Amino acid sequence: MGNIRVVIFMTIIFVFIFIFMPTVKVQAESGEVYQVKSTQLNMRTQPSGDAEIVGQLGFGSELMIFEEVNGWVKTFFNGQPVWVARQFIERNETDIQQEKSKTDKQSKIDNEERNQETERVEHNVTDFIPERKATDIQVVKPRPVQLSKDTLTTETSLDKLHIVIDAGHGGEDVGAVHHNIREKDLTLQMAQQVANHLENAGANVTLTRNNDYFLSLENRVHVAEQREADAFISLHFDAYTDTHVKGLSTYYTDRQSEKLAHTIQMYLINQTGMNDRGVKQAQFYVLRENKQKAILIELGFLTNPDDFRFIQTNDYKEKVAEAIFQGLHQHFYAH
Incomplete structure (x- = not known):
């Protein structure tokens, strides 16, 4: 009888973990700025190489991405969602350094609180990580840019x-x-x-x-x-x-x-x-x-x-x- 209870208990634990354990996916960080690393990058209406092309981005152009599906990432073009191939963009180095700085700062805070042997286990760090505000203007190069149906035109x-x-x-x-x-x-x-x-x-x-x-x-x-x-x-x-x-x-x-x-x-x-x-x-x-x-x-x-x-x-x-x-x-x- 005792063995049956152990089996039942272990089965419940396994099911609980299987249902509630978060799915791990390797993907681009949503809401982060990426740079185009190809000479030109097509923007499409759907996450597919057969979808309609609505514009192109040139090498070094920056874009903010919001979702990844099967190797395609979503950004915005004239206020509408478009998709680009993930393999042709890389994380913005400035963004990476800023995040590393934030991470280091948070680690320092955590260490200080542990050293003080406080019972607090959750850290409110909203004062140190600025809120990222959403915007439809996804290209953030130093000079202003205009996205047209055919291409990306630099207004300068x-x-x-x-x-x-x-x-x-x-x-x-x-x-x-x-x-x-x-x-x-x-x-x-x-x-x-x-x-x-x-x-x-x-x-x-x-x-x-x-x-x-x-x-x-x-x-x-x-x-x-x-x-x-x-x-x-x-x-x-x-x-x-x-x-x-x-x-x-x-x-x-x-x-x-x-x-x-x-x-x-x-x-x-x-x-x-x-x-x-x-x-x-x-x-x-x-x-x-x-x-x-x-x-x-x-x-x-x-x-x-x-x-x-x-x-x-x-x-x-x-x-x-x-x-x-x-x-x-x-x-x-x-x-």
Whole structure:
């Protein structure tokens, strides 16, 4: 009889522990600030790689997370919950140090109370740990940011930067032609749009040409060097016999220009949605002979029907201008 009672008692204890013991999960700390550790990180409507993308975060962006589900963490975007892949974010180092400081302080308090041999076993530490207040603005970088549907745009200026925008071709050099649309006209329109956008952001901008006239390659390089430009950006459009070939590509020559080329190409693809033809090294004269940081962008194929329609729209010009602004800011200021 005694053995039966022992078995019953042990069974009750086991069931009690099984039911009430908290589930242990390895996950991101809810309400803590994390940093993006990938070049770009998609924000999705659901915790799934198949869910709709509603925006991207760039490297170093900060976000506060609130929940983790199967390797996805929840944050907020325009006041709405979105999900990002956990593997591409890491705990903010400042936040970790602050928490360690709080933990050390609490340990000191606990030790002092134990040394005083008080009977108190619960410690009220609300005076030492500030309450974390919830907010819908999850990106907390030092500069103000604006989350849009397409991307994360930093609302700041390009103050103190001098940028030279080169509209490819001109005058008797018409460039590529398709259905009476001439490359030299498209590059000038695009250059003017980009220049206006960068000037509105505070940059000092010089156009190698502001009308339809011929300008030698030597003179284009001379403009950049004379102005001591922080960056020289040459704009072009492509053409090819195979009409299926389409998309954007960015070129550079030397190491000092390589990172700028990759950064601007990334933002161009994010903004426009064009086919990504990548970043390539080339020996174009305006790049090879340029002592300044210099890149050349091929902004789409006149010979591809999809590209041809898109590149003639104001929407495309605005998106390219915004992408170049973002790329310049990321390259020169986001450290």
